[in-house]
Amino acid sequence: YAHAARRLVKIDGSSTVFPITEAVAEEFQIEKRGRVMVTVGISGTGGGFKKFCRGEVDIVDASRPVKSVEAALCRKNGIEYIELPVAYDGIAVMVNPQNNWVDHLTVKELKKMWEPAAQGRITKWSQIRRGWPEREIHLFGPGVDSGTFDYFTKAIVGKSGASRGDFTASEDDNVLVQGIATDPDALGFFGLAYYEHNRDKLKLVPIDDGNDSNGKGPILPSAETVNKGTYQPLSRPVFIYVSKEAASRPEVDEFVSFYLENAGTLSAEVGYIPLPEDIYKRALRKFKKRKTGSVFGGKGAKMGVTIHDLVRH
Amino acid sequence: MKSFLDRRSRQRIFERGIHAALLLCASLSIFTTIGIILALFFETFDFFKEVSIIEFLTDTQWTPLFVDKHFGILSLVAGTFIVSLIAMCVAIPLGILCAIYLSEYSSPRFREVVKPILEVLAGIPTVVYGYFALLFVTPLLKSFIPGLSGFNALSPGIVMGIMILPMVSSMSEDAMHAVPSSLREGAYALGATRFQVATKVVVPAALSGIMSSFVLAVSRAVGETMIVTIAAGQQPRFSLNPLVPIETITAYIVQVSLGDTPAGTIEHKTIFAAGMTLFIFTLALNLISNWLKERFREEYR
Amino acid sequence: MNRLAYNKLVDRFFKLAALAATIVGLVFLFTLVWDIAHDGAGRISWSFLTSFPSRRPERAGILSALVGTIWIMGLTAVFAFPIGVGAGVYLEEYTKKKNLITRLIEINIANLAGVPSIIYGLLGLGIFVRALSLERSLLTGALTLTLLILPIIIISTREALKAVPFSIREASYALGATRWQTTYRQVLPVALPGILTGTILALSRAIGETAPLITIGALTYIAFLPESVFDPFTVLPIQIFNWVSRPQKGFAVNAAAAIIVLLVLTLILNSIAIYLRHRFQRRIRW
Amino acid sequence: MVDNDIVFQISNINAWYGEKHVLKDISMRIKQRKVTALIGPSGCGKSTFLRCLNRMNDFIHNFRLEGRILYKAQDLYSPETDPIEVRRTIGMVFQRPNPFPKSIYNNIAYGLQIFGIKDRAKLDAIVEDSLRKAALWDEVKDNLGQNGLALSGGQQQRLCIARAIAVNPEVILFDEPCSALDPVATAKIEDLIMELKNEYTVVIVTHNMQQAARVSDYTGFFMLGDLVEFDDTKKIFTTPANKLTEDYITGRFG
Amino acid sequence: MVDNDIVFQISNINAWYGEKHVLKDISMRIKQRKVTALIGPSGCGKSTFLRCLNRMNDFIHNFRLEGRILYKAQDLYSPETDPIEVRRTIGMVFQRPNPFPKSIYNNIAYGLQIFGIKDRAKLDAIVEDSLRKAALWDEVKDNLGQNGLALSGGQQQRLCIARAIAVNPEVILFDEPCSALDPVATAKIEDLIMELKNEYTVVIVTHNMQQAARVSDYTGFFMLGDLVEFDDTKKIFTTPANKLTEDYITGRFG
């Protein structure tokens, strides 16, 4: 290729992970003083893996673990990958600030309003919990093709993609913020970072998963509750997948090491929840050993995988 | 005595070369079409191995990304239809009026200034229109249409109509401008008002150009992506109610293009089937318009 | 009321309606521009134009997107102009006799002009990115946009050529000129302003296109400048799209500022077109 | 002092296109039920003058007129005067035949329809009558649905005359009506003009002097925006008072 | 059997536009260094015939020709004949003056440049010479850089003649060269044509019979695609052999 002379690290994938990778890339290029260039694309986790498994990019940003079709494609093309967690993404459930009846929600209640059977039947707040007003409920969620949606349905309803269809979906979370901020009957969910920057327009809802072993009662998402594992089940790790072959190039190796060394501070800066410090260290070791494969066995979003499982090697 | 025998063989070869090069340029358009069909065909073909074409064309739900999958393109078609319809309801009357004003009423100075300003409307990135629809027009509409959802077909439809207005007005104005002034004079000399000249003489004579502008505008509306992606919500719905969220074919393609769906799965192939539908849609539109144009022209030579 | 007064009333009313329609368009434009300028004008500065994107809104700039846009426009113009003009010339000057092939090409071009831009994105992805493995380079982007605007250029070239009186061609042929000499030396120079106007308007449409570039996958963080046509790129609409979907408010302001820059670019292109059209209309007095 | 025979009383008019002074202080009286011809070299302002008479110049944005034109004691350019009404009363036929791209029938019916006449029988009657007066009826009566543009040039011009007659004007202005026609067609139009003067006042611009000599009662000779001479046609063509007129006329025939 | 005086030997040509038969079995001989005029009512095929003589009809896609036209013993329509060369040798001047939208100088130099003449001095000489022959030099010599379209109609037409002369043709075809001009300009062009015959063979189409009578040596009268009569101009205008010719000519003057 014509740009072989320029040392280039190519990354593509999820828009959720994009801000973290972008921050890392920015700092990395400053440190390298322009000797290495990094490109970060957004074509979704699925699109990212598609390119990754064709060998078109070195690293893929993934808001969910690799799926079996993708794993198969990679195998077919002889691409081996190293799975590295980089941060937590808390999923926040939000209502309009004028909403004065919702103090918290249980996972059961969330399921009641989101499951496929709710479509066309659960249309009023009063159907969720007795005593809530007789008003229509308007639901907002991320695009049904997003990792956030995938994870939410799996965590709440039990099966990824299992959801009612009559809610307002958008790829663009700012659009959702706008929707919820202007509609007193709205309820929606999306990445915590969007709440952080729109605190005045939104009201955050604490979630009770009904399991007292990881924190009693309703829990608000925060760095602490997510990291301690008490904000359950709506927090999920996000990943990068590095091609083993690309990792042999010094610039990729350096970049990934830099990533894992700085992901803690940078992910917090852009509104995500950093992993515990030792996890990053172990991830780095895993990378240095070039341990390939996925601990999820190609099943996609999976509950109950502890953070320590992720970096086993 | 001069001879006409061929003394220019070098020039001849040059001429042939030019001819071939030009032919190549022209036939590139054919290759483009073939390319489009090929780019869409294989995955569409795979798609229809798994989903029956009957379901595709008759089911009224479109939920390929949910657990309970339905592949009824009609919901997306309905969304595309309603938004385009609203856009055309805005763009055609306004565009024609605007064109008539510029071509028949206004001073040349006014036209020279206003026409290009309107054309700038067409050059604004559609992303900008999308946010304008969402953040400005929808709240505005909400204040007098209480039942309006935050995302709906109406607001992006209107904004899209405004966006394609210059296309209609500019091309129609060009067509009207090209109508020989002798025709206008003929009518004025009979005591016709400008209105009568415009509607009974100029518009009919320019009809074929005006129709072309409509067709291009409709195609643009049908194919417009970012405005609807941002402001129409993403709820495929088999309904022609403009007040509720809908999804168009294009918005769906962007959604999956940017989404998490793995390539090679049936969910991913839907975008090619949807793209093919869109392509056939616009093709049909153009063929119909071609036919209309042949039929309704008042040729003035 | 007599008929004459009635006619005049209708005329007056219609004039008002038509003027109102024109004004609606203008008001809308001004609202939009005012809205954006209100948000973004304060952000525009030299450093905004000369900085790379950043996670910190106040530090971020549009350098790579601006340069990318200029590259893409330049390349697209370089590809689309000769091909478009060539095709237009072929159809208008070389095929007076309509045969099946030229009919087919004509219908096909009219049709392509109406094909949604996102379909071109899928085409570019299939052909340039995959089949020709040009990756997500400037070349891919420019070629995709070239295919997108070719029909517009061809159509406006043909219109411009049609407007050249046949008598000019006759005069040239009668002197013993060949077809190409006639076309190149007499017809094209006269039609050139019209052709350029069409090309520029097509380019100013391409400049705002987002969907096809998203589809070919150009949505990218890039903090360096391309050095060759094989380098990756980003463009303003994509940078704008990226920024508006970020949570921080600062990015919304950045987006507005970037929109202003994009509008200025469009405006410059349009002004050139207007200038050309103006000169063109003034000069022709056959 | 109003002479009943005088249709147009033109007093000291000056006209400009932008900065260009194209009619210079022209005064003239045009008589009722006569044919008045205007001759002169190309660009001398004949058409401009003619178009002043029915306010067709209103549509040229940089056109400016000074002076007064009375039509039967009514000031054509006073603010109370309705230009639509003026153009209806004073019809016009142009240099190149300009039928609408409609059927022959609709070409003629158009002028009536815009004034609200919808009664089919009435329309039919007027269409036939106008076509007869324009000496076209026999040639087209079986083909009234045919497109006006499908006629030959001479037929088109007669169609345009029929169209002008149909709205029942009082004056008909002709701006070089034959210059796009062949001699046979020209002869027919000339015959027609000579017949029209029984009912209408006719003003005709031509640069064919023979034509002026053949059809008109009065002739005006324009040159460079000046009305050089205006008099009986016979006098102009036999004993012109002005040297310029004589030169022009003899130059043509010599 | 080849007469050295004969430039065109036209034998039994028939021509069609699509299905329309517009030239019917026409034979004619055109003499060198003479002016041959073609007259006839509009649409009779004069222009079509003229354009057959230098293959300008090649550009009309539904045009078809049968029969033979020899130019100095060489078949104009044989496959070996190069139409470009034909049109260079047989120049043409059209009804409406059609100068290129370029300077006067370039209007004339164009025909030379396309044949590779680049030498500035040579170009200058030919430009001046052609303009002189076209009687335009004195009027434009100080303004050769001016746009050709800025000239008056008559000047434009002389420019077109100069342009045709510049490439040194043997024949010049005129298709109603004066019909868009005023009498003064017409007279100039007519003078010019009469001078040109000293060096060139001239064929002129006109529907102005006076013009034919004034300028030509031979006249052909066309009607509905037939060549009704072809003879000495004097004879045609005094004692036409054919009744049709007589009617046409007298009808015009009567």
Ligand SMILES: Nc1ncnc2c1ncn2[C@@H]1O[C@H](COP(=O)(O)OP(=O)(O)OP(=O)(O)O)[C@@H](O)[C@H]1O
């Ligand atoms: N719309 C216009 N704008 C500017 N100048 C004009 C316009 N129309 C005519 N002129 C100029 O005004 C002068 C008079 O024009 P007019 O058409 O009245 O002449 P004419 O006598 O009718 O000539 P012709 O016999 O060629 O028709 C000419 O010099 C002409 O160039």
Ligand SMILES: Nc1ncnc2c1ncn2[C@@H]1O[C@H](COP(=O)(O)OP(=O)(O)OP(=O)(O)O)[C@@H](O)[C@H]1O
């Ligand atoms: N391109 C064409 N296609 C079809 N028919 C044509 C074409 N050109 C001319 N004709 C027809 O051929 C016939 C002869 O036309 P031509 O132009 O030779 O006549 P003309 O004698 O030159 O007439 P005029 O005096 O009006 O110029 C006419 O009936 C005309 O309508």
Ligand SMILES: [Mg+2]
């Ligand atoms: Mg005139």
Ligand SMILES: [Mg+2]
């Ligand atoms: Mg002719």
